[in-house]
Amino acid sequence: MTEVEAIAGVDGDAADRADVDGALALRAGHGDRAAFAELVSRNYQRIHRIAAKWCGGTAEAEDVAQNVCVKLAGAVSSYDARARFSSWLYRVVLNEVRDGQRQRSRQVRRDSAYAQSVGEAVSGGQEDDVLALQLWDAVRTLPAKQRDAVLLVYAEEQSHAAAAEVMGCSEATVSWHVHEARKALKGVLE
Numbered sequence: 001m002t003e004v005e006a007i008a009g010v011d012g013d014a015a016d017r018a019d020v021d022g023a024l025a026l027r028a029g030h031g032d033r034a035a036f037a038e039l040v041s042r043n044y045q046r047i048h049r050i051a052a053k054w055c056g057g058t059a060e061a062e063d064v065a066q067n068v069c070v071k072l073a074g075a076v077s078s079y080d081a082r083a084r085f086s087s088w089l090y091r092v093v094l095n096e097v098r099d100g101q102r103q104r105s106r107q108v109r110r111d112s113a114y115a116q117s118v119g120e121a122v123s124g125g126q127e128d129d130v131l132a133l134q135l136w137d138a139v140r141t142l143p144a145k146q147r148d149a150v151l152l153v154y155a156e157e158q159s160h161a162a163a164a165e166v167m168g169c170s171e172a173t174v175s176w177h178v179h180e181a182r183k184a185l186k187g188v189l190e
Contacts, residue, residue, distance in 0.1 A: 021085040029077040036076065040069050046086075047093055053155040054097040054147075056140055068096045083165065090166040094148065135185070142181050149177035 021042060028036035047068050052061035072092065079088050139150050145167070152163035153174070160178075164171045 022079075022081055025076055025079045025085050025088075026081060029079055036073065039076070040072065043089060044069065047089070050090060050093045050156070051097060053151055054094065054140075055100070056136060060100070064093070064096050064100060067100075068093050071096065087162075087165045090152075091168075094166075098144070138185055139181070142184055146177045146181035146184065149174050150181045153178055 021039065024035045024039040024042070028039050044065065048061055048065040051064035051068070052058055055061045055064060075092055079085065136155075139147055141147075142150065148167055149163055152158045152166055153160060156163075158166070160171045160174045163174045167174060
C-alpha cells in the first residue's frame with residue numbers, strides 16, 4: 001500500500017485515481033490535513049488546466065487555481081461522494097471562474113493588455129494560431145451554459161455524458177447547448 005493509499009484509507013489493489021481522490025476528499029472533509037494536502041497536490045494541475053481553458057490566460061488561471069485551493073479547504077466538507085470527485089471539483093472550479101467573471105464585469109473594464117499581448121505573441125505566419133485564439137475568445141462570449149458545454153466537450157475532450165454530469169443536466173441538454181453554440185459561433189466568425 002502506498003502512502004497516498006494509506007492516507008486515503010483505500011486498498012492498493014482496488015484503488016484507482018477516482019477512488020483515491022474521493023476517499024481523500026472525504027477524509028479531508030473530516031479535518032484530516034494530510035489528506036487535504038495530498039488531495040490538493042494530486043489535483044492542482046487539473047484545477048489550473050480547467051481554469052486556463054475557461055479564463056483564456058495563464059495568469060488569471062493561476063489566480064483562479066489558488067483561490068480554488070483556498071476555497072477547497074472549506075468546501076471539501078460538502079463533498080459527499082454521490083458524484084465523482086472530479087465532477088464535483090469541476091463545479092468548484094467553474095463556480096470560481098464565474099465569480100471572477102462577474103467581479104470583472106462589475107468593474108466594466110476590458111483587458112486591453114491581453115488583446116495587445118496576443119497581437120505581439122502571434123507572428124504573421126501563425127494564421128492558425130490567430131484563428132484558434134479568435135475562436136476561443138468567441139466561445140468565451142457565449143451564454144454560460146453554451147460556453148461550458150463547448151469547453152467541456154471540445155477543450156476538455158469529455159463525452160456529452162461526462163459534460164452532463166459536470167453541468168448537472170441531461171446528455172441531451174449538453175448536445176443542445178453545443179448545437180446552439182455552433183450556430184452562434186458560425187454567425188460570429190463569418
